[in-house]
Amino acid sequence: xxxxxxxxxxxxxxxxxxxxxxxxxxxxxxxxxxxxxxxxxxxxxxxxxxxxxxxxxxxxxxxxxxxxxxxxxxxxxxxxxxxxxxxxxxxxxxxxxxxxxxxxxxxxxxxxxxxxxxxxxxxxxxxxxxxxxxxxxxxxxxxxxxxxxxxxxxxxxxxxxxxxxxxxxxxxxxxxxxxxxxxxxxxxxxxxxxxxxxxxxxxxxxxxxxxxxxxxxxxxxxxxxxxxxxxxxxxxxxxxxxxxxxxxxxxxxxxxxxxxxxxxxxxxxxxxxxxxxxxxxxxxxxxxxxxxxxxxxxxxxxxxxxxxxxxxxxxxxxxxxxxxxxxxxxxxxxxxxxxxx
Numbered sequence: 504x505x506x507x508x509x510x511x512x513x514x515x516x517x518x519x520x521x522x523x524x525x526x527x528x529x530x531x532x533x534x535x536x537x538x539x540x541x542x543x544x545x546x547x548x549x550x551x552x553x554x555x556x557x558x559x560x561x562x563x564x565x566x567x568x569x570x571x572x573x574x575x576x577x578x579x580x581x582x583x584x585x586x587x588x589x590x591x592x593x594x595x596x597x598x599x600x601x602x603x604x605x606x607x608x609x610x611x612x613x614x615x616x617x618x619x620x621x622x623x624x625x626x627x628x629x630x631x632x633x634x635x636x637x638x639x640x641x642x643x644x645x646x647x648x649x650x651x652x653x654x655x656x657x658x659x660x661x662x663x664x665x666x667x668x669x670x671x672x673x674x675x676x677x678x679x680x681x682x683x684x685x686x687x688x689x690x691x692x693x694x695x696x697x698x699x700x701x702x703x704x705x706x707x708x709x710x711x712x713x714x715x716x717x718x719x720x721x722x723x724x725x726x727x728x729x730x731x732x733x734x735x736x737x738x739x740x741x742x743x744x745x746x747x748x749x750x751x752x753x754x755x756x757x758x759x760x761x762x763x764x765x766x767x768x769x770x771x772x773x774x775x776x777x778x779x780x781x782x783x784x785x786x787x788x789x790x791x792x793x794x795x796x797x798x799x800x801x802x803x804x805x806x807x808x809x810x811x812x813x814x815x816x817x818x819x820x821x822x823x824x825x826x827x828x829x830x831x832x833x834x835x836x837x838x839x840x841x842x843x844x
Contacts, residue, residue: 514572547724739815
């Protein structure tokens, strides 16, 4: 396999909250996160609020520096780059965020918003820039009549199309999309998701796509990472993870999806209680206090990501050969020796 476009290696992030010295608290947002994206591939990240999804996005984009670990983009460690060099790298990685109402300067027209990244990165001049603006609009299904409109004159779906056009106008290698459809109506969501896929085919982009909606992640992603309290608890090819989840948290999330067919409504792995505080992490497995199949040892031992074959990994002690004989029926235990780490 070719070298990945993006590698997140052992990234941790702790935020120190202000206040008196004796009252300071630390929020553990990420803990030893490993991810990678191949060129032209979509990695979907899913998890509850507070799982660390948006922090991953900000670290990848260089907006926040990790407390530990590094981010390798196009064979370059961007976590140690000075601002001037990072600015050049950012031309190759762009972002689309959730809130379209605050994504634009209300005083700027669509034309001005799309010209801005070309001016910042000194791409082209004069008529050539206008050609690039019109080309970007065409990619997102808008015509030149939108150029002189202000953001308040656009619908939510139209503003998101302009945001996507602004992200692709520099022809980046990677687009980070953080909940880009969650604020849109369902019918508009579908059109925007199809637009993301069409643009990826045309421009051969890679996406880091974040959502709390499992249906969205399944539709757009090639590989998926499931996050819980700052950790990746399961990762692998999207169809493999969704058809045969190997972590109780992933299985519970999938079973919580509403089904019109009563025969498919089942909840044999419910999520118990509330998500713990990121200020005071549980001991052992972070999911053990909510897990319906937890063992006593889960409160003491923190599981690694066990390799399950085919690029599939899950951080659950039931995949450890010490406990495989009593594993739930839906857990697949590899027969190869040396599974434990």
